[in-house]
Amino acid sequence: MTTTTERPADHFDPDTRRVPPMGGFNATMLGIELRRMLRNRRTIIFTLVFPIALFLAFGSQDGWDTSVGRGNVAAYVMVSMAFYGAALTAAAAGAMVAVERAQGWSRQLRLTPLSPTAYIATKALLALTLGALAIVVVNLAGVIQGRASMDAGVWVASALLTLVCTLVFAALGVFVGYLVPSENAMQILGPGLALFAFLGNVFIPITQGTLMWHIASFTPMFGVAEISRSVLTDDLPWYAVLNAMVWLAIFVAGAAWRMSRDTARV
Amino acid sequence: MTSTTLLPTRRAAVSLAGVTKNFGSVPAVRGIDLEIHPGEVVAFLGPNGAGKTTTIDMILGLSQPTSGEVRVLGLTPRHAIARGLVSAVMQTGGLLKDLTVAETIAYTASLFADTRPVAEVLDTAGITAIANRKVAKCSGGEQQRLRFAMALLSNPALLLLDEPTTGMDVEGRRAFWSSIRRDAATGRTVLFATHYLEEADAYADRIVLISQGRIVADGSGAQIKALASGRTIRACVHDVDTAAIASIAGVDSVNLAGDQLTVHAGDSDAVARYLLNQTDAADLEIVTKGIEEAFLRLTGSNDKTDGNLR
Numbered sequence: 390m391t392t393t394t395e396r397p398a399d400h401f402d403p404d405t406r407r408v409p410p411m412g413g414f415n416a417t418m419l420g421i422e423l424r425r426m427l428r429n430r431r432t433i434i435f436t437l438v439f440p441i442a443l444f445l446a447f448g449s450q451d452g453w454d455t456s457v458g459r460g461n462v463a464a465y466v467m468v469s470m471a472f473y474g475a476a477l478t479a480a481a482a483g484a485m486v487a488v489e490r491a492q493g494w495s496r497q498l499r500l501t502p503l504s505p506t507a508y509i510a511t512k513a514l515l516a517l518t519l520g521a522l523a524i525v526v527v528n529l530a531g532v533i534q535g536r537a538s539m540d541a542g543v544w545v546a547s548a549l550l551t552l553v554c555t556l557v558f559a560a561l562g563v564f565v566g567y568l569v570p571s572e573n574a575m576q577i578l579g580p581g582l583a584l585f586a587f588l589g590n591v592f593i594p595i596t597q598g599t600l601m602w603h604i605a606s607f608t609p610m611f612g613v614a615e616i617s618r619s620v621l622t623d624d625l626p627w628y629a630v631l632n633a634m635v636w637l638a639i640f641v642a643g644a645a646w647r648m649s650r651d652t653a654r655v
Numbered sequence: 656m657t658s659t660t661l662l663p664t665r666r667a668a669v670s671l672a673g674v675t676k677n678f679g680s681v682p683a684v685r686g687i688d689l690e691i692h693p694g695e696v697v698a699f700l701g702p703n704g705a706g707k708t709t710t711i712d713m714i715l716g717l718s719q720p721t722s723g724e725v726r727v728l729g730l731t732p733r734h735a736i737a738r739g740l741v742s743a744v745m746q747t748g749g750l751l752k753d754l755t756v757a758e759t760i761a762y763t764a765s766l767f768a769d770t771r772p773v774a775e776v777l778d779t780a781g782i783t784a785i786a787n788r789k790v791a792k793c794s795g796g797e798q799q800r801l802r803f804a805m806a807l808l809s810n811p812a813l814l815l816l817d818e819p820t821t822g823m824d825v826e827g828r829r830a831f832w833s834s835i836r837r838d839a840a841t842g843r844t845v846l847f848a849t850h851y852l853e854e855a856d857a858y859a860d861r862i863v864l865i866s867q868g869r870i871v872a873d874g875s876g877a878q879i880k881a882l883a884s885g886r887t888i889r890a891c892v893h894d895v896d897t898a899a900i901a902s903i904a905g906v907d908s909v910n911l912a913g914d915q916l917t918v919h920a921g922d923s924d925a926v927a928r929y930l931l932n933q934t935d936a937a938d939l940e941i942v943t944k945g946i947e948e949a950f951l952r953l954t955g956s957n958d959k960t961d962g963n964l965r
Contacts, residue, residue, distance in 0.1 A: 401693065401812030401842060403666075403728045406738035407768035417765035421758050428753065493748025497805075499717060501766040502737040 412504030414511060422515050425485075432481050435579065436523050440474025441530045447592065453536050458622035460539030465621060467531040469591045472551045472617045473582075474523035476558040476610070479516035480578045483562020483644075486512070487574035490567070505648065509563075516559030517552060524548050539621055546620040554613040557633065558582070560640035561609070567647030585610040609636040666729045668693045668813050668844035669714055674723035675868075676709050683709040684720070685868035691846060691861075693812070696839045698855035699848040700879075701865035707848040710865070711815055714846070715743055728812055739767045739809030744802045746821045752791035756782055756801055759790060763805045770808045780804035796827060807838070814838075816847035820854065832858045856880060881907040886923035890936040892916045903929060 409415075426432055448466040457465045489495045498508065528548060531537040539547075565581075566574045586592050589610025595602045605611050612632025619625040669691040676684040684706045691697050699707045712718045713725050716732030727735035735741045750759060760777060764770040777783045780800045785793060793801065806814060816835075820828045836858065839845050849855050855862045856876035864872035864879060872882055885907065895916060897909045905922035916936070920926045923941050930936035 400810060401728075401740070403730055403735070403738060403740060403812075406740060408737045409766065409768040413766040415765045418762055421754065421762050424758075425751075425753055489751065492751055493745065494751050496717070497745075497749035498766075500715060500736060500741075500743055501763060502739065502768070503766045 409502050412507035413502045414504075414507035419511055419514060422511060423518060426482060426515065426519055431575075432478070435575075436474055436478035436481055436519070437526050440470045440477070440523060440527050443473065443592070444470035444527055444530055445534065448531070448534065448536060454538070458624065459543050460621050461537065463531070463534075463536035464539045464544075465618065467527060467537045468547045468551065468618050468621055469614065471524045471527035471548065472554060472614055473586050473591050474527050475520035475551055475555040476586075476613075477579070477582055478519040478523040479555040479559035480562035480565075480582060481575055482516040482519050483512060483559045483564075484566040484574035484578055486563055486566035487569055488566075512563065513556065513559060516555065516562070520555035520559075521552055524551055543620050547617065550620060551617040554617045554633070557609070557613050557637045557640060560637065560644050564640050564643040564647060567644065582610075586614075589614050606632065609640075612636065666693070667691060667726070668695070668728060669846065670724075670726040670729075671710070671714075672724045672726075674710070674713060674720045674725060676706075676713060676718065677721045683868055684713075686723070687865075687868075687870055689863065689870065689873075691844060693844055694839070694842045696836070696845045696858065696860045697847075698859035698862045699846065699865055700850065700852060700855040700862050701848075702850055705865045706868040707865055708817055709868075711743070711817055711846070711848060715741065715815060735813075739769065740812045741815070742806035742809060742811040742813075743815040743817065744799075744806045744819055746818050749802060750790045750798060752789065754790055755787050756790060756793065756797075757786040759801060760804060760808065764808050767809045769810075771810055776804050776808055779807070795822065799823075799831075803834075811843065813844045813846065816845065818848055818850075820849075828854075852879075878907070881921065882919060885919055885921040887942045888916075888918045888920060888923050888926050888930070888939065889942070890916050890930055890939040892930070892934050892936045895930075895934050895936075899933075900926065900929065 444467055447470065448463045450462075453461065453463040453466075455462045486495065489498075525548075528544070562574070562578060565578055568574075569577060585608055588605045588608040589612075590605060591610055591614045595605050606628060609632075612629045612634075613636075615626065615629035616633055619629075667690045669689065671687050671689040674684060674687045675682065687706075687710060699710065701707050709718070713720050714727060714732060716725075716736060725732055727741055730738070730740070732741065754762065757773070757777065760773050764773055764776075770776075774783075777786055780803055782797065782800050782804060785797060788797075790798065790801070819835075820831055823831060832854075835845060835847075847859070856879070859876060862872070862874065862876055862879045863870055872879055874882075885905070891914050892911075893914055895911065897911055897916075900906060900916075900918060901909045903920070903922075903925050905920045906926060907919040907921070908917075910917045916930075918926050927939060927941060930939060
């Protein structure tokens with residue numbers, strides 16, 4: 390019974406208490422968070438199955454073997470779809486804060502030693518892990534399909550670069566998760582990201598120099614998509630880098646701003 | 656530093672000094688000074704909107720006072736929470752529906768430097784059998800037991816409960832409070848908010864009555880009930896010995912403002928006899944009031960806030 394396990398009252402002395410290292414950041418929490426995401430069927434379908442389907446559809450068009458930079462069109466489409474899948478997954482991971490806020494979990498976490506920095510680090514790592522999963526899955530589909538062609542070095546470098554780029558959308562997910570006061574954040578992010586993908590040269594190439602292209606070059610996926618393909622295309626325009634930096638700054642600042650004002654009681 | 660000489664036992668569990676809180680231009684807490692000693696079970700009693708929850712939020716560090724200072728065991732709320740010294744049980748929310756009971760406990764435990772063993776906590780809370788159940792599939796009572804288990808993980812010195820028994824039936828309420836009392840016997844300080852006088856009286860060592868952002872009474876259940884019962888005698892007096900009145904049997908409080916004397920007493924006859932015979936008291940009036948009426952008067956909620964009790 391309880392009496393045998395009670396600590397003496399001197400355990401209540403603040404001097405006997407320790408603060409957890411790294412603001413409470415730990416592997417147990419990360420593991421449970423990861424399991425949570427992987428148990429969610431909708432997340433799995435939209436972030437893993439959907440990009441593979443898109444890749445198989447777009448990557449099999451006529452002219453798939455046309456040379457692009459250091460590879461072929463099929464490789465180009467594969468990197469693009471891996472990026473799209475990873476961005477969607479990372480955004481979904483970030484948008485989980487909407488669910489957590491709606492259920493009062495964010496508030497509960499504020500009653501624990503978990504620091505905001507450790508919380509963000511956990512969410513970022515989670516987004517990266519799931520983004521990596523999406524990238525691996527699309528790349529595996531590419532290998533099995535057998536049309537994508539590029540050097541192994543280019544292949545690996547593209548995948549890693551794509552992974553880093555997905556952080557932009559993890560930040561967007563957190564931002565939207567704080568903006569939308571419900572569990573519907575993904576219903577906004579899903580179509581929103583699809584639109585950005587069309588505008589950002591991810592699904593269909595837009596002819597450089599046209600009015601459409603100029604508009605596209607200001608949208609949030611344009612820059613990071615260029616960057617993620619830059620090893621393959623052997624081309625990294627300055628405006629793509631600028632685009633990516635500006636949107637990353639906007640999403641991170643937006644997320645930080647909403648988070649700092651989050652005092653909602655549930 | 657000189658602060659090291661302070662003995663832990665001398666540290667107030669909670670200390671509020673001149674605390675105010677405004678939301679925009681609306682004052683929610685208008686100046687609270689309060690010291691809660693280690694091991695006390697204290698009830699914050701007051702009607703809805705009295706400032707109880709706002710005050711609890713400040714003790715938990717969830718919001719900052721507009722002015723004044725909040726200390727928990729001599730630390731800022733955030734530092735106290737980082738050491739696992741403070742926990743709270745909320746009446747709703749605070750749980751992730753897609754986690755299992757065991758995952759919820761393991762997750763929470765992982766955030767603290769030291770906790771009681773997860774298995775032991777599950778067992779104490781009586782939720783071992785449902786450890787692998789999703790939170791969404793747990794009943795309201797099971798979720799409340801889970802919240803309670805989470806709050807006790809870090810073996811906190813101070814436990815805050817905001818309207819903890821809302822929605823519980825009589826039996827659940829009794830079981831809840833008996834476990835809280837048992838727990839408080841280990842020396843844990845418990846502060847709970849309620850708007851039920853009976854609940855405060857039955858389970859708290861001390862009742863702090865809050866109304867419109869201020870403390871209007873502070874004492875044992877018996878003292879608060881005495882304030883709320885008996886009769887009030889008012890008179891206009893020019894020359895009076897208040898100590899003599901206070902010594903009359905049954906007198907709870909004596910207040911002299913200018914020549915206006917107000918006495919609360921169980922035995923109003925004895926006071927009236929004394930005033931009329933021994934002093935120049937004039938315009939003497941005796942007012943009777945029931946507990947509810949007195950409580951409403953003390954908490955100033957005889958306006959719109961609790962219309963059904965008017």
